[in-house]
Amino acid sequence: MSVVGIDVGFQNCYIAVARSGGIETIANEYSDRCTPACVSLASKNRMIGNAAKSQIITNFKNTVHGFKKFHGRAFDDPFIQAERPKLPYSLHKLANGTTGIKVRYLDEDKVFTVEQITGMLLTKLKETSESALKKPVVDCVISVPSFFTDAERRSVFDATQIAGLNCLRLINDTTAVALAYGIYKQDLPTPEERPRNVVFVDMGHSSFQVSITAFHKGKLKVLATAFDPYLGGRNFDEALVDYFCEEFKGKYKLNVRDNPRAVLRLYQECEKLKKLMSANSSDLPLNIECFMNDIDVSSRMNRLHFEEMCAQYLMRVEIPLKSALEQSKLSRDDICAVEIVGGATRIPAIKERIAKFFCKDISTTLNADEAVARGCALQCAILSPAFKVREFSITDVVPFPITMRWKSPTEDGLGECEVFSKNHAAPFSKVITFHKREPFDLEAFYSNPQELPYSDHRIGFFSVQNVVPQPDGDSSKVKVKVRVNIHGIFSVSGASLIEKQKGEGEDMQTDTEPVVQNESRAEEQVGLLLPQSLLTSTGFIQKCHTVISYGTPWLNHPNRLTLMLEDTEKWLYEDGEDQPKQVYEEKLDALMRLGQPIQDRHREHEDRPRAFEELGKKLQLYMKFVDSYKQKDERFLHLSAEEMSTVEKCVTESMGWMNSKMNAQSKLALTQDPVVKVADMIAKIQELEDICNPVINRPKPTVEEAPEVNDQTSGAHNGPTAKQGGAEGKREAKGSQQTKPGTKEMEVD
Known part of the structure; x- marks a missing residue:
């Protein structure tokens, strides 16, 4: 199995893969390690990546680029409306109010969702990975900006499913960079010592992110994050474009903004000029032949003039730096290093301002373009059972505070509580205890809308059903579990009704619980919130309630089995004390018809990961x-090519079968019957062994013992005796079978 890390940038994408030798960045079919985030649709086909980028000018109305920040945003979002005039292609309002992209494809006008366009791009990146690795690719970790909200993260996650990828984690850009930096360090302090505090600054084409991370041996903890979501390399490109548009209007009488092709060409040339100015302080020329109306244009620019033009953007660099430092409660003296990544950090004026703010020389030990992808690949290797990586734990943060608000139908007013503060550790789960007599609604939203780089501060609406008073008429205790998972996505993952204990009269109390190691499994096991003592001492049967989310297809957990259990229990202790055997058997059969499939699905869910892991080994x-x-390993030269072809074919087909089943299973809800059962995987393992073991375990043929000769020195000329050779061959064959199966060993020192 292969695991990859994907950095999906605003302008370009990078793919890194974990191999037994370490982390490697993959090149595409153009031998380029960078793949443009671009999709071009035409009358007969579609092009993605480098081929699509070549169509930006010739097919500008149907070539989609710069769509990363459209994820999860409504068409009426102010950001979308501000971007529309800058785009050569058209945006369209979808029926649900979100943003669609309108193009001409296969001689028809079509509107694609942002998730579909991103899914096309991810499919291309997946194919590039498989072509380079010669193996199927399913597991991946994908980067997202640290300021992405819940809706944006869900949208990106949906795109990964469209592409047929099993996204193990959506990881923040700067967290991925921190992992790529820290996992190779051999001199990190022990937990008893002061941490090594490192600042990571990432300025890409469209955004600016800062995080401060504390490192201990085998551990990183993000202390604070700050960002400017609208400051990046493209702002500096736009400043140059605006300048030259005005100059050409006076010098050549050309209204460049009226010609989309001319604008796109000017953007390309200005980006090249910007990069040249980062390396040269002298005057540099700008020449474009047949720019517009068959007119050649030319001009000049130097770094000093460029920095004066961009002063308004350069002034914004220090704001996130200052914010992150204040949030971390550290001083400049506490900072050990400042690492910069991202293409726009190559601009000298930006580097100068970062160094001046922290009063330190900045470090460029990481690859500015590939560091995020490499960190993603490392995280994927850590999460995947197919690799063994040095233990390294990651604690991220919640970028924006989250508040819960609740209301019952007969209650006056609203109650609310901030459940996750800014920079709260993530992933993390909390249990909120309510005292209610009736069903109630919950609303989750970001606490400070003015600080949110997103127009809608709502996260979701949830409904807790079937809440009833206690038999004595008093309020019932309802425990609601909320969490921010490994992807940075908020959820209300469960609700349960328990018997009120004496001495408890609070309206609401909040308890925290540690995050379990297996995040996905913790989220799926809804309704494990009752203390075991209550279950055993009172005989109380837990009730799981339906949780419905705004804008998200949540799983419904019926109360049907629970109600049947309750009814059966009441019958058992009332009318069922003295009944014929047949009546008990009928009651038991009815319970088993409903409960056995649930139990079977649970057992399959518990055992399936181990079976998959064993098959993978x-x-x-x-x-x-x-x-x-x-x-040409000499240990196996006695085997025929036909035998090895049979083994390879069996392995390839089995790997394809496993990946297809894993992919299909990952798309199913826990309440659905599995597409593959543990028995199927055991049978597949047995099939593999039946075909492969006879070949693998076949020893080298023994050499017949030569007749004895009188020459005592013949042994020195002829090598070991036949008996010795046979023993050595057997030992060698046995040794080949003792190769440690299972996880790959990846050297990261």
């Missing part, structure tokens, strides 16, 4: 054997 073992044979 077998595949890795046999694939390693095939690779050794192809490399």
